[in-house]
Amino acid sequence: MKFSEITGQLKVKHQLAEMVNHARIPHAQLFLGPEGNGALPLAIAFVQYLLCENKQENDSCGQCPSCNKVSKLIHPDVHFTFPVVPKTSGKVPLSDDYMAEFRKAFLENPFLNEYDFLKIIQAENRQGNITALEARNIIKRLNLKTFESEFKITIIWKPEALGKEGNILLKLLEEPTENTVLILVGENQEEILPTILSRTQILKIPSIEDDEVMQELEKKGCENKETAQRIAFLSQGNLRVALQLLHHEEAPLDVELSKWLSATLNNHAVELIHFVDQKSGSGRENIKQYLAYVLHFFRECTMMMYCLQLSPRFTESEQTLAGRIQRFLSEEKLNKLIPIIEKAHYAIERNCNPKLVLLDLSIQMEKILRGKPVYAEMDI
Ligand SMILES: [Zn+2]
Structure with a gap:
């Protein structure tokens, strides 16, 4: 996913591109902001730009082998952690158990929220967790050698689901292994462990502007300007809600x-x-x-x-x-x-x-x- 494929957020995109252009990549960042703001696609676009073999001005090329793999969420140096539930009762789950479902869900709707994902894995009435085993797995993965790129990257979607298990990651956050990049993508600052918050660089990502939501709705086939305007106002910068409303209206x-x-x-x-x-x-x-x-x-x-x-x-x-x-x-x-x-x-x-x-x-x-x-x- 290229930056240019994501609705709005011009300022954030520029900030992220500058980090790569000046080789100032924080080893642990928290992308923080309200649901539907595009934080997860922005994290993936950032990683794609970082790893792109043929960088364009402030965006990835979208065509090189690296871009191709990042955009399909199959790059061997880019890992994902997200809230899950046990696949079989009594077995501690790992995000990898659900990677195929996560990949499919994200590619279908990059603006999905945790509830949408849990619904896809038929766990909508349960609470998703990031377990202690998963936290240890993150450390293990980041200690391995890289396969194809210079960086070892882990994107943790919804660090709110970490709970106390997040403390397992503190040493990694304080003394990261070389060329390690951790990106946390969260919504509620108060639900994230303070020990994690204090060890990450926070990048605030606001809601999407009304006129940008309208443009996106028009791109998605909403021909009636008044409908697009009504949905934009109602969704309050949450593109997930806006697209759902368009679908159901x-x-x-x-x-x-x-x-x-x-x-x-x-x-x-x-x-x-x-x-x-x-x-x-x-x-x-x-x-x-x-x-x-x-x-x-x-x-x-x-x-x-x-x-x-x-x-x-x-x-x-x-x-x-x-x-x-x-x-x-x-x-x-x-x-x-x-x-x-x-x-x-x-x-x-x-x-x-x-x-x-x-x-x-x-x-x-x-x-x-x-x-x-x-x-x-x-x-x-
Ligand atoms: Zn590329």
């Missing part, structure tokens, strides 16, 4: 929200039940994305109330919808509404029955927006 989300609000506020029971039935059958990820959109919509409405101006993160049709329901909204109502949508999102994530969650949310939403007491006590 059968009907524009604001049209769905408009139908839902209309059925709820007008007490159209048949329409409401039809909507809930359809939505709850669309799959958990889809429902979560829809609720994330509803949250985004009402949060923007709150901002509009505070700032007394139109939201720049609303498309034209969303402005119209916000205008139509304005008379039902107040700061107080929005402050009640947003937490119950968050709660519903959480409930879906925790595998609660989607039909019950959506129906309950609809009832509560109608009460809040119409100014009725929520969960009014019944007269018996």
